[in-house]
Amino acid sequence: MAEHNGTWWIWKVFWILLIVTTVEVVLGIIKPEFMLTPVAGTSILNYVFIILTIFKAAYIVQVFMHVKFENKAMKYSLYLPTLILIPYLTFILLTEGSYLFQ
Amino acid sequence: MASTAEIKEENHWGGASRPLGARYGKLMMWFFLLSDALTFSGFLTAYGLMRFKYEKTWPIAENVFTHFPGIEGDQPLLYVALMTFILIMSSVTMVLAVNAGEKMKRGAVTNWMLLTIIGGLIFVGSQAWEWYHFISGDTGAIETDHAEILHVYNEEGERLSFSQLVHGMENGHASNHGETFTKEEVLSALKANTTYYLQEPGKAGEKFDHVASVTFLEQGDIVQGANMTHNEYGRKQFANFFFFITGFHGFHVFSGVVINFVIFYNILLGTYERRGHYRMVEKVGLYWHFVDLVWVFVFTFFYLV
Numbered sequence: 001m002a003e004h005n006g007t008w009w010i011w012k013v014f015w016i017l018l019i020v021t022t023v024e025v026v027l028g029i030i031k032p033e034f035m036l037t038p039v040a041g042t043s044i045l046n047y048v049f050i051i052l053t054i055f056k057a058a059y060i061v062q063v064f065m066h067v068k069f070e071n072k073a074m075k076y077s078l079y080l081p082t083l084i085l086i087p088y089l090t091f092i093l094l095t096e097g098s099y100l101f102q
Numbered sequence: 103m104a105s106t107a108e109i110k111e112e113n114h115w116g117g118a119s120r121p122l123g124a125r126y127g128k129l130m131m132w133f134f135l136l137s138d139a140l141t142f143s144g145f146l147t148a149y150g151l152m153r154f155k156y157e158k159t160w161p162i163a164e165n166v167f168t169h170f171p172g173i174e175g176d177q178p179l180l181y182v183a184l185m186t187f188i189l190i191m192s193s194v195t196m197v198l199a200v201n202a203g204e205k206m207k208r209g210a211v212t213n214w215m216l217l218t219i220i221g222g223l224i225f226v227g228s229q230a231w232e233w234y235h236f237i238s239g240d241t242g243a244i245e246t247d248h249a250e251i252l253h254v255y256n257e258e259g260e261r262l263s264f265s266q267l268v269h270g271m272e273n274g275h276a277s278n279h280g281e282t283f284t285k286e287e288v289l290s291a292l293k294a295n296t297t298y299y300l301q302e303p304g305k306a307g308e309k310f311d312h313v314a315s316v317t318f319l320e321q322g323d324i325v326q327g328a329n330m331t332h333n334e335y336g337r338k339q340f341a342n343f344f345f346f347i348t349g350f351h352g353f354h355v356f357s358g359v360v361i362n363f364v365i366f367y368n369i370l371l372g373t374y375e376r377r378g379h380y381r382m383v384e385k386v387g388l389y390w391h392f393v394d395l396v397w398v399f400v401f402t403f404f405y406l407v
Binding site: 007010011013014017018021022024025028029042046049050052053056057060061063064065070071073074077078081082085086089090093097100 | 121122123124132136139140143144147148150151154155164178179180183186187190191193194196197198201387388391392394395398399401402405406407
């Protein structure tokens with residue numbers, strides 16, 4: 001819990017979230033031409049958005065919600081259900097979704 | 103050896119061991135948030151499925167949410183970026199409140215909680231403003247008898263509002279500003295301007311020539327604004343998901359503000375000072391961060407992607 005001294009670790013995450021959000025908004029407004037090439041179903045830009053979103057979410061969960069400082073059993077009981085079920089649901093809808101056109 | 107095992111077993115049931123290292127209240131809050139996360143992922147993936155189904159004509163969010171209070175014209179993403187910033191900020195004040203609570207600094211907890219509540223209220227207010235503009239509508243659209251939405255364009259490919267169509271380009275506004283039009287007004291204006299045509303929304307919406315456009319309007323009707331059954335921006339599913347997802351999230355923010363207020367009131371009363379710890383602040387803090395976490399995903403999948 002060394003990080004719990006002072007409040008600098010909170011402001012660090014604040015700046016990370018702010019900068020990443022600003023980057024997202026700027027990319028969303030200018031939509032750079034080279035990032036619009038589709039790769040495996042969607043544009044590179046959308047992959048960038050999704051990666052940045054997961055990056056932000058990880059900071060919120062790890063630091064703001066203190067999961068970083070929980071014990072191993074607690075981490076597993078929170079991460080395993082979400083990290084298995086949500087990608088599974090996404091996968092199912094992405095694969096089964098293509099049958100909508102048949 | 104057998105007896106030692108027995109004693110250990112007894113301790114387990116007696117509550118002596120804490121395998122997850124967290125107290126009951128916090129654990130239950132986490133399990134609630136876990137189920138809530140799955141609910142939201144269900145909504146967002148369902149949204150993705152519908153969007154995939156109607157990919158070509160699905161409204162592009164930045165053409166829908168273009169208003170910023172006090173500024174005329176198109177401001178895509180700016181308002182929602184501000185809302186995101188407000189929510190992140192109130193999440194930060196919440197961590198600061200939890201942090202001050204751990205150190206038993208009552209004054210600091212009070213101030214940070216108050217700022218968190220204010221941030222939450224501003225966010226809910228912003229969402230109400232956005233809903234108001236979404237519901238009252240922007241340019242107006244034509245709905246065919248097959249429930250397809252079409253927008254009016256001029257010969258230069260600029261999208262026109264009913265105001266510009268009926269009052270002319272010089273006198274009309276890019277947004278209808280709450281003015282309502284009748285089908286007859288729109289139809290006669292469309293007939294009079296033979297270079298104007300109708301086009302579907304979305305990134306690959308089909309264009310129709312003037313003659314076909316007039317026929318579509320004659321057989322169809324006009325739509326102004328959005329509700330659960332008619333939506334001038336495009337597919338009605340877009341409005342349905344908008345109301346449902348941002349509404350469900352907004353309700354979380356609203357209940358978060360109420361819960362935060364209850365905790366804030368208790369801080370003022372000195373309840374947690376007497377109790378000797380501020381764990382309640384930590385528990386509502388988890389809920390509040392979760393609301394921020396969900397918004398991060400809603401922001402990406404509803405407004406950016």
